[in-house]
Amino acid sequence: MRFVPLLLRLLLFAVLVGFLVSPDTFEWLLRPLVDGGTPAIYNQGSLLSLTLQHLEIVFAATLAAAILAILLAILVTRSFGAEFLPLSRSLVNIGQTFPPVAVLALAVPAVGFGAKPTLIALFLYGLLPIFENTLTALQNLPRSVTEAARGSGMTAMQRLLKVELPLSLPVIIAGIRLSVTINLATATIGSTVAAKTLGEVIIAGLQSNNLAFVLQGGLVVGALAVLIYDALSALEAMLSRRLGLR
Template structure:
């Protein structure tokens, strides 16, 4: 096993042990607390909050991916090219307004809890996926498209069998960036009563318990590193397969 793989595995194992048995790490946080204060977050299950955090991020990223990739495909077709400026304006909404402002607007419409956080993450995650989809599709070699036409493929077949596979590494890079942004941004969802790791951080800030803040931050950071590496590995696998496919093309 390569050293980098061993480090990733160790980080994953450490994260799993910490969120399932946080009490085992109490001795590490005791120097950071005032006498009588709890060393480990005790207002809920770290494991449950981590799963809820990941659930919200995954659902929002899935929704962002579906819309952003669909828009990217649409504006790279001749019939949709004129809508590119409008599409860019739409996907930029999430980056134009800070997430806390989106939450403030969403709460009166959908109420407190996970829904406004989902809306904020969904809007915030559109731009990187859309731009990478656009870049990936516009960089498909014209020779590949000509070869596909020569084989008798129609427009749909060229999209599914040629363009999207060639653009996949770039699309995955956009999804990776979107997920990393969402993992950090999701912590503010606790300000509107959404369950997640932000709840641990906010509880620490409210009680002046540095240990709580550090625990929530460390779990989010470890998740971000592991997800970044995992999706990066998928990108490299897709790129290698793409390279082999191109080498095998007559």
């Protein structure tokens, strides 16, 4: 029975790829949602291209957020950087304090329309889960392991790179997974400032009262979120098993 979820995910992936490559094949499913002369499949651009651009923005923002969040967590867990913990928490909480729409509104006058304000919003929004997970992992490492590494003569940098970060990696991946999942949905609002995302499909549907457009845009984002979440969960579980944490 444990193979059933995997088969369902593979089926979802196959359907998603099939829809993005050849959306007209699925027109019969969406046709009942629109009037006779209204297009049932998004026809103002390539769904595949929009999906790839959507993913590109999300992954670029998440990568930048992960680098900063992990570095900050490492800094505040060192003796020389512990005093910066309150400041670091305030910094990573900015994205949660200001809604993404507000960040977009503030960023557009500074960087213009397009992908840049969306990247800024997603970057700020993705910091908190990665920072908190990395911080928690580094602060809760088994004392016996860290003491053994210190006793073996490892330098502080060697302990960080060879012991602390590898042991913390599953929890860090969990934070990245949450950040990516949040940003996949949040990125749709980037289309309000001319970023190329799947939000274009949803907005076009809302403007023309076309439920089929809204549904296909939302379902593609949802399918991506489920598949990426599950892939990162599998990676986290694999790393945990290899490290003997499960």
